[in-house]
Amino acid sequence: MMKKGFIFDLDGVIVDTAKYHYLAWKKLAQSIDVHFSEAENEQLKGVSRVKSLEKILEWGNKTISESDFMKLMALKNDDYLGYINTMNESEILPDVLKVLKFLIEKEQGIALGSASKNARTILKKVNLFHHFEAIVDGNDVVKGKPNPEVFLSAAKALNINPEHCIVFEDSVAGIQAANTANMISIGIGESSVLQEADFVFADFTHINSQFLNELINK
Numbered sequence: 550m551m552k553k554g555f556i557f558d559l560d561g562v563i564v565d566t567a568k569y570h571y572l573a574w575k576k577l578a579q580s581i582d583v584h585f586s587e588a589e590n591e592q593l594k595g596v597s598r599v600k601s602l603e604k605i606l607e608w609g610n611k612t613i614s615e616s617d618f619m620k621l622m623a624l625k626n627d628d629y630l631g632y633i634n635t636m637n638e639s640e641i642l643p644d645v646l647k648v649l650k651f652l653i654e655k656e657q658g659i660a661l662g663s664a665s666k667n668a669r670t671i672l673k674k675v676n677l678f679h680h681f682e683a684i685v686d687g688n689d690v691v692k693g694k695p696n697p698e699v700f701l702s703a704a705k706a707l708n709i710n711p712e713h714c715i716v717f718e719d720s721v722a723g724i725q726a727a728n729t730a731n732m733i734s735i736g737i738g739e740s741s742v743l744q745e746a747d748f749v750f751a752d753f754t755h756i757n758s759q760f761l762n763e764l765i766n767k
């Protein structure tokens with residue numbers, strides 16, 4: 550049996566925080582009169598906080614000062630943290646823990662590869678922090694997804710070659726990052742959205758031990 554590196558995105562993969570990001574961005578966009586729906590939100594998944602605000606301003610054709618930009622970023626994050634503060638283990642998505650435990654039992658490398666600067670806080674909130682051998686998040690990278698830096702750093706921290714790594718992702722940008730890193734990309738969500746992924750599952754309840762064993766023994 551080979552040791553593979555299993556790299557998990559956080560928001561929308563391990564926990565359903567994608568819905569909180571959506572609510573916070575929508576509130577912010579509306580406050581500055583920019584149209585914001587699910588379609589715009591899809592384009593922000595996996596994208597850093599700075600880049601997300603830049604995109605919203607671009608969609609609304611708005612130019613603002615550096616200090617207003619900083620204020621809006623802080624407002625969005627405060628709003629988002631309001632949701633995060635109430636989180637607990639019940640918000641871990643179905644069968645995520647089961648898959649994590651299966652891989653740990655099989656002595657596989659487990660890492661987090663997230664764009665979020667709140668990743669460590671969230672992992673602690675839902676009591677999953679200790680399961681991760683390596684954590685690479687928005688505080689550790691210069692280039693965000695779709696750049697592969699976050700996943701390549703995670704592979705390096707696990708000491709496993711990128712081609713022996715498998716990434717679980719819910720965002721288009723994240724799937725592109727995994728593909729560019731030469732890793733197996735597994736989309737979590739809708740196949741119509743995550744077309745570039747090597748495999749797509751609606752959620753972890755559809756990922757069985759036979760499939761995981763095949764990935765390990767590939």
Ligand SMILES: O=P(O)(O)OC[C@H]1O[C@@H](O)[C@H](O)[C@@H](O)[C@@H]1O
Pocket residue numbers: 559560570593594595596597598601626663664665666667668687720
């Ligand atoms: O604002 P944070 O917590 O640092 O998160 C940055 C990004 O993290 C990603 O995981 C989310 O998909 C994005 O929606 C989010 O903007």
Ligand SMILES: [Mg+2]
Pocket residue numbers: 558559560561562594595718719720723
């Ligand atoms: Mg995500």
